[in-house]
Amino acid sequence: xxxxxxxxxxxxxxxxxxxxxxxxxxxxxxxxxxxxxxxxxxxxxxxxxxxxxxxxxxxxxxxxxxxxxxxxxxxxxxxxxxxxxxxxxxxxxxxxxxxxxxxxxxxxxxxxxxxxxxxxxxxxxxxxxxxxxxx
Ligand code: DAT
Ligand code: MG
Numbered sequence: 001x002x003x004x005x006x007x008x009x010x011x012x013x014x015x016x017x018x019x020x021x022x023x024x025x026x027x028x029x030x031x032x033x034x035x036x037x038x039x040x041x042x043x044x045x046x047x048x049x050x051x052x053x054x055x056x057x058x059x060x061x062x063x064x065x066x067x068x069x070x071x072x073x074x075x076x077x078x079x080x081x082x083x084x085x086x087x088x089x090x091x092x093x094x095x096x097x098x099x100x101x102x103x104x105x106x107x108x109x110x111x112x113x114x115x116x117x118x119x120x121x122x123x124x125x126x127x128x129x130x131x132x133x134x135x
Pocket of ligand 2: 119
């Protein structure tokens with residue numbers, strides 16, 4: 001079994017798309033190992049997005065991610081589950097994401113792009129530890 005971190009971002013919660021997004025992962029055959037609706041503060045986001053601190057879009061990213069609760073989840077499946085989740089999410093910019101992906105089907109904005117998924121096995125381990133230290 002392999003685990004990765006998924007966040008249904010505030011836009012997904014606000015738009016009522018959490019069921020649609022988690023449902024896609026469930027229909028794929030992945031399982032939910034942990035789920036929590038949570039307000040994300042700037043300190044936690046700085047640790048989560050440490051690679052992006054200082055970039056031109058960072059301020060807007062944190063403002064968006066902290067404006068209303070997000071649904072944080074651990075998704076479980078076979079080896080390299082993080083890769084399956086990333087493929088199902090689509091490209092970072094929803095305007096460039098393929099149809100059939102979450103971002104390609106449901107979004108148009110690069111900041112408000114609905115979903116986060118860890119981008120490697122190491123990231124998955126680090127991010128799960130950050131959001132679910134007791135798991
Ligand atoms: P991803 O979420 O696909 O892993 P990322 O880690 O490069 O993408 O960036 C994290 C988030 O930051 C991304 O989901 C949306 C925002 N972002 C990235 N690049 C951006 C840009 N050029 N302009 C505005 N927002 C951006
Ligand atoms: Mg990323």
